[in-house]
Amino acid sequence: MNRMMLTPLYRILLRVGLPFAIAFGGASLWFSAQDNRDAFTGMIANARAVVEQRPEFMVKLMAIDGASDGVSEDIREILPVAFPISSFDLDLDVMREAVAGLDAVESARLRIRQGGVLQIDVVERVPVVVWRSVDGLELLDRNGVHVGPVARRGDQAELPLIAGRGADGYVPEALALLAAAKPLWPRLRAVQRIGQRRWDIVLDRDQRVMLPENGAVQALERAIAMDQAVDLLNRDLQAVDLRLPQRPTLRLSEHAVQEMLRMKTIKVGDN
Numbered sequence: 001m002n003r004m005m006l007t008p009l010y011r012i013l014l015r016v017g018l019p020f021a022i023a024f025g026g027a028s029l030w031f032s033a034q035d036n037r038d039a040f041t042g043m044i045a046n047a048r049a050v051v052e053q054r055p056e057f058m059v060k061l062m063a064i065d066g067a068s069d070g071v072s073e074d075i076r077e078i079l080p081v082a083f084p085i086s087s088f089d090l091d092l093d094v095m096r097e098a099v100a101g102l103d104a105v106e107s108a109r110l111r112i113r114q115g116g117v118l119q120i121d122v123v124e125r126v127p128v129v130v131w132r133s134v135d136g137l138e139l140l141d142r143n144g145v146h147v148g149p150v151a152r153r154g155d156q157a158e159l160p161l162i163a164g165r166g167a168d169g170y171v172p173e174a175l176a177l178l179a180a181a182k183p184l185w186p187r188l189r190a191v192q193r194i195g196q197r198r199w200d201i202v203l204d205r206d207q208r209v210m211l212p213e214n215g216a217v218q219a220l221e222r223a224i225a226m227d228q229a230v231d232l233l234n235r236d237l238q239a240v241d242l243r244l245p246q247r248p249t250l251r252l253s254e255h256a257v258q259e260m261l262r263m264k265t266i267k268v269g270d271n
Contacts (some may be wrong), residue, residue: 060084060116067122070148071104075120078102087112103146129171129178130156132163132190144171163202164193173216177201180217183224184233198243208239219245 030036060083064072078098081090092110099108099120109121127139127147137150139159146168150156162174174191181188181201190202199216201209211219219242227233232240241249 057087058084058116059087059090059112059118062118062120064120064122067105067120067124071102071122071124074102074104075099075122081118084116090118104148106141127156127159129174130159130161131168132161133165133168138168140168140171142171142175144168160188161190162193163190164196166196167191167193173199176217177211177220180220181224183228187233203233207233207237209233210239210241210243212243212245215245222248 031040059081062076062079062081062083064075067075079095090112092112096108096110099105099110099122104124105122106125107123111119113119125141125145125147128142129140130150130153131138131140132153137153137156139147139150139156140162141147153161160174160178162171167174170193174193177191177199178188181191184201184203187203187205187207188201189204192200192202194200194210198213199211201211201220203209209220209223223232223240223242236253236255237250238253239251241251
């Protein structure tokens, strides 16, 4: 026995292993009864509830900053939180993803601030164009992300109009064309995507400047230069076709064609 007590491993087993085995066996025996397990689980749940329901952990209000009235209403609809509620019951990451999922929201940040307030800081998307599609009118930001619907064009008359299937995927190109077309803004009606390949500049009097697939901005600048030089777009034209850069084409209106034929007839009669 003395020799065994001189063995380090034996002493460790006797001093540590034996008490641990007795404690583990006793706990296992106690937890083997369902009533004991239920009692222990209930005790843990009650202790947790006592801590979580303390006044300093309760959230009583929601505050939304940076959002318009309509977006604030949408946020309150998708986050139907029943106040007061413990901060332990709020999953801020999931709530933030829900808020950021709104079309009009670019980013969102959620936190619990002093006084038991759920603070939601929102950065809204800024619409830069109105897109007319087969489904109606939509507001788009500069990256082509949908901001929200528009009931009538007059509701956003200050924003330029783009049109055509797939135009929402090329908003940066449309913005570049709108910037180049600034001298034509008093007459500008829309920038239209044609065949999901190229753009037309639509002016009043049903005039169009038909741009090529590549180098559209440069072609438009040339058209504006011609207009400033010879007052091109104020003439009786239906379209200025720049799809072939080496061979620009002018398409006359029906009235201009008839007038030209009449003048040719007069000249022939005179001869």
